[in-house]
Amino acid sequence: MPEATSPTRKRIVDAATKLFYGEGIGRVSVDAVAEKAGLTKRTLYYHFKSKDELIAAYLDGRDQPNLKQMAGWFDDAEGGADKKVEAIFTNLARAARHPKWKGCGFLRTAAELASMPGHPAVKAGARHKTRFETWLAGELSTQGIGEPQILAREIVLLMDGAFSIMLIHRNPDYVEAAGRAAGVLVKVRMGAA
Amino acid sequence: MPEATSPTRKRIVDAATKLFYGEGIGRVSVDAVAEKAGLTKRTLYYHFKSKDELIAAYLDGRDQPNLKQMAGWFDDAEGGADKKVEAIFTNLARAARHPKWKGCGFLRTAAELASMPGHPAVKAGARHKTRFETWLAGELSTQGIGEPQILAREIVLLMDGAFSIMLIHRNPDYVEAAGRAAGVLVKVRMGAA
DNA sequence: GTATGTATATTCACTAGTCGGTATACATGG
DNA sequence: CCATGTATACCGACTAGTGAATATACATAC
Known part of the structure; x- marks a missing residue:
């Protein structure tokens, strides 16, 4: 062994x-x-x-680095919760301009394995996405925002939408647009739309 | 020939x-x-x-049926623009509960072809997504909403996010959450958050 | 009206190569 | 000796794509 x-x-x-x-x-x-x-x-x-196990190991290995990256962008941003959330998208848009950028490995792998829902790699992706959503809800709560879980999920939806549609249009404007929409949703929950 | x-x-x-x-x-x-x-x-x-050409033909063939489905859900819904948009998501969530549902074929194909950005099938996907976004902006404009293009894009981001993350979590709650977020964004643009 | 020509449409058999996975053998260190 | 690890060589199944022949239909020519 x-x-x-x-x-x-x-x-x-x-x-x-x-x-x-x-x-x-x-x-x-x-x-x-x-x-x-x-x-x-x-x-x-x-x-x-098996190859399947190797694929799962690949995604498991991306979990922590990915979370740390997001947390770094969030922490380093100045301003309120809305600005910190928007900062994640701004940094994402910049990363997406790099020629080697190919979207979110977790989402792409899940898309390739859509016909095998229980695949270990899909489970690894689910763990990562849940961790990110939970971490974000915690940060939003710390920032004094009401219904942080609901808001965190909405931001995740915008982010994953940006990841996915970028693979079709290859236009970072979509990431910026997602960031602005996320900012609007944060402000709505902050009580000042 | x-x-x-x-x-x-x-x-x-x-x-x-x-x-x-x-x-x-x-x-x-x-x-x-x-x-x-x-x-x-x-x-x-x-x-x-070639197989590549066949893949592109598959997606081209899904363009109109897909648009008609969305337009039907939108048209059939009662209420204002926010309700009509939310109706699309509600119907999507219902469809996603069917065991044969495997997400959005356009997005999944683009994810599989992420390393071949110019692939004809990716272009077919881009055409479809652009048509949908344009159609939705037109409907929102007809409903008297300001900045319909910006709003349409945000709704597209939420929808594609829901499509993608559903392949990981297999939980239609995400589609419902996206629908509610879309409703909030519509209301913000209607002037009554 | 029957022979010939031509474009469309289809089949069988095949190539050359890749796939995930494995059987066997050999090394090296405790 | 035995566990851990590495290498060569191979397996059967499958891959996208092709060569050569043929069937079918409908022309036009005589």
Whole structure:
């Protein structure tokens, strides 16, 4: 049985992350991941019992970095809750302009696995999205906003909508528009529409 | 050269629609489409020059039916613009409860093709989403709402967010929440938050 | 009216390559 | 010796796409 903290395992997940995010899980072969990690497929299968498990490990590995990124943008922004929320979208729009940006890996993976609802990778995505929504509701509550859970969910909907439609239109204006809509909803809940 | 209105072509697109929507474009082989259509792969390749072109034809074929469905829900709803918009989401939530529902075919296809931005199927998706946004802005304008384009885009973002996150959580509450948020935004623009 | 020509439409058999996954063997360190 | 880890080589199934032949229909020519 391989170790969960093995450096070899980390190399595999790192390689998988770059390839799966860049090309999509269905367009990347296990051979390609093994080659990128600098080892053979058989070794990869020593550390992961299937490609599906590797995909789930890829998403699990993105959970904390992703949350930290969002929290950093939120914390660093000046102003009230509305400005802090809008700052997340502004930073997202900037990131989306980078040529290597390919949307949200969690959402894209769930879209590819739409016919397999119970897939471990979909569950990993659900955990991440729930954590983000819960974290955001907590921040909004701290900022003294009423009904923080409802508002957090609405912001999540706008954000994921922006992620998805960006893959169709490739126009960051949609992310900015989502940010402004989120700001409006925050202000409504702050009592000053 | 095959005819654009050929009944055989229609049979192929119908078969492709069921399979591509149900399983995802990457998980369906050209052989599977041909078998479902009751003809050989070679015949399919007589009518379509590549799988990519077939995928684009599948999405092009969904454009008008999809728009008509949305327009029907909007027109049939009683009340002001906010109620009519919310009605779209309510109907969407009901549809999403059906076991065969797999989200928005346009968004899922774009997610699968995220590494190929210029793909003809992505362009077909962009055309559809733009048509929907334009139609909605027109309806909102008719209902006497200021800044209908901005509002239409925000509603599109909420709807596509609901489509996407539903594939992760499989919980129609998100669609209802999006509908309520859309209603709030409409009311803000109607001047009575 | 029957032979010939041509465009449309379809089939069978095939290629060349990729897929996820595995059997077997060999190393290395405790 | 035995557990952990790595490598070569392979498997059967499947992939998108193609070559060559053929069926069908409808012309026009004689």
